[in-house]
Amino acid sequence: xxxxxxFLVTDSPDxxxxxxxxxxxxxxxxxxxxxxxxxxKGDHRLLTAKRGSGLSRDEAEVELEPDAFESLWTLTEGRRxxxxxxVIPHGELKIEVDxxxxxxxxxxxxxxxxxxxxxxxxxxxxxxxGQEVTGDERYLNETLxxxxxxx
Amino acid sequence: xxxxxxFLVTDSPDxxxxxxxxxxxxxxxxxxxxxxxxxxKGDHRLLTAKRGSGLSRDEAEVELEPDAFESLWTLTEGRRxxxxxxVIPHGELKIEVDxxxxxxxxxxxxxxxxxxxxxxxxxxxxxxxGQEVTGDERYLNETLxxxxxxx
Numbered sequence: 001x002x003x004x005x006x007f008l009v010t011d012s013p014d015x016x017x018x019x020x021x022x023x024x025x026x027x028x029x030x031x032x033x034x035x036x037x038x039x040x041k042g043d044h045r046l047l048t049a050k051r052g053s054g055l056s057r058d059e060a061e062v063e064l065e066p067d068a069f070e071s072l073w074t075l076t077e078g079r080r081x082x083x084x085x086x087v088i089p090h091g092e093l094k095i096e097v098d099x100x101x102x103x104x105x106x107x108x109x110x111x112x113x114x115x116x117x118x119x120x121x122x123x124x125x126x127x128x129x130g131q132e133v134t135g136d137e138r139y140l141n142e143t144l145x146x147x148x149x150x151x
Numbered sequence: 152x153x154x155x156x157x158f159l160v161t162d163s164p165d166x167x168x169x170x171x172x173x174x175x176x177x178x179x180x181x182x183x184x185x186x187x188x189x190x191x192k193g194d195h196r197l198l199t200a201k202r203g204s205g206l207s208r209d210e211a212e213v214e215l216e217p218d219a220f221e222s223l224w225t226l227t228e229g230r231r232x233x234x235x236x237x238v239i240p241h242g243e244l245k246i247e248v249d250x251x252x253x254x255x256x257x258x259x260x261x262x263x264x265x266x267x268x269x270x271x272x273x274x275x276x277x278x279x280x281g282q283e284v285t286g287d288e289r290y291l292n293e294t295l296x297x298x299x300x301x302x
Contacts, residue, residue, distance in 0.1 A: 028200045029187050034180030034226075036187045036200070047198075047219075049179045049187070051226045060222045068198075068213035075185075075202045075211050 002113060003120045006139060009097060009108040010130045013088070020086040023098075026076025030142050037142075038064075038073055041085075045069035081145045090126060104149050109139060153264060154271045157290060158280045160248060160259040164239070171237040174249075177227025181293050188293075189215075189224055192236075196220035232296045241277060255300050260290060 025039040035050045047069075048061040064072070081104060086097040093112055100107040110129055114120040133139045138150040176190040186201045198220075199212040215223070232255060237248040244263055251258040261280055265271040284290045289301040 027185070028202070029180030029182070029185030031180070031182060031184060033182060034178070034187070036180050036185070047223075049223055049226050051179070058226055060226050062215070062219035062222055064213070064219075068215075071211045071213055072198075072200055075200050075209055 003115070003117055004111055004113050005120055005123060005132065005134045006136075007110045007125060007132050007134075008130045008139075009110050009128060011128050012097070012099070012108050013126075013128045015086045015088075015097065015099070018086040018088055018097075020084050022082075023085050024080065024082050025141065025145070026073060026080035027142060027145055028072060028075055030079070030146065035142065038069065038076055040069070047072070079142075079145045081141060093123070095126070095129075100144070100149075104144055107144075107149050109133070154266070154268055155262055155264050156271055156274060156283065156285045157287075158261045158276060159282045159284055159290075160261050160279060161281045162279050163248070163250070163259050164277075164279045166237045166239075166248065166250070169237040169239055169248075171235050173233075174236050175231065175233050176292065176296070177224060177231035178293060178296055179223060179226055181230070181297065186293065189220065189227055191220070198223070230293075230296045232292060244274070246277070246280075251295070251300075255295055258295075258300050260284070 021042050023039060023041045025037055028036040028038065037048045039046045039048065045064045045066060046061055047064050048059065050057060050059045052058055082101045083098045083104070084101070086099065088095045088097060093114070096111045098109045098111070100109070112123060114123065137143055172193050174190060174192045176188055179187040179189065188199045190197045190199065196215045196217060197212055198215050199210065201208060201210045203209055233252045234249045234255070235252070237250065239246045239248060241263070244265070247262045249260045249262070263274060265274065288294055
């Protein structure tokens, strides 16, 4: 089970020189009965399928050939997003800072993954981290890709 | 646009020696907002994504490596079906006769694809073809895979 916390970033730290990747992702299918996502991250082209929700969520991820990826990608029109993910070390942890582009330009979200719920509770965010949005469905990537930035 | 007619077969012709393939298929996602299907047909392992419905349905199909197929296949549990597809020439046309197995054992469905609606109307089915079920959602493969045989 993934334990994560998510925060808005309104006063971004200097991200120059951090480890980062361009990410483009789009959805072939959405919803509680099965989600299938395409993601291009650097040179990797991935298809990720998820099923179920909450504790019983199953997931599988495979790498696709460039031709296969492009052919499927056409079907994700209107359900895509584009962001650069920066990884910032924070003690033993890593904070992923997603800087969205395109229609979502201006949105910056920080996400941290923990080994346990206890560790998640003890986490002290750095000063540049703003409002917590953990569990807020408006900030799920699938919501952002289909409905845009929350107003 | 596909023009098809579909019929139940209650008095199957002799299918020995016809051209045929084993087909196993399962669904990663279902529904009007996007359908993603895995299919193993002979040596081919295919992923097919569909989007939209009716006239505006878009579709893309790609071949997967065996490892990628198996890894995704685990997520189709409870949404699978298994059939042997026989192809029977009928004048200029081909009739596909799907003989279902497993939970759907006993169900046999014939499907014919036409170049136009006019050709579809003129089609004279062979004597062994029974009740027409064109457009009957209970006989869609996605319905059969998730809800079983209509009672």
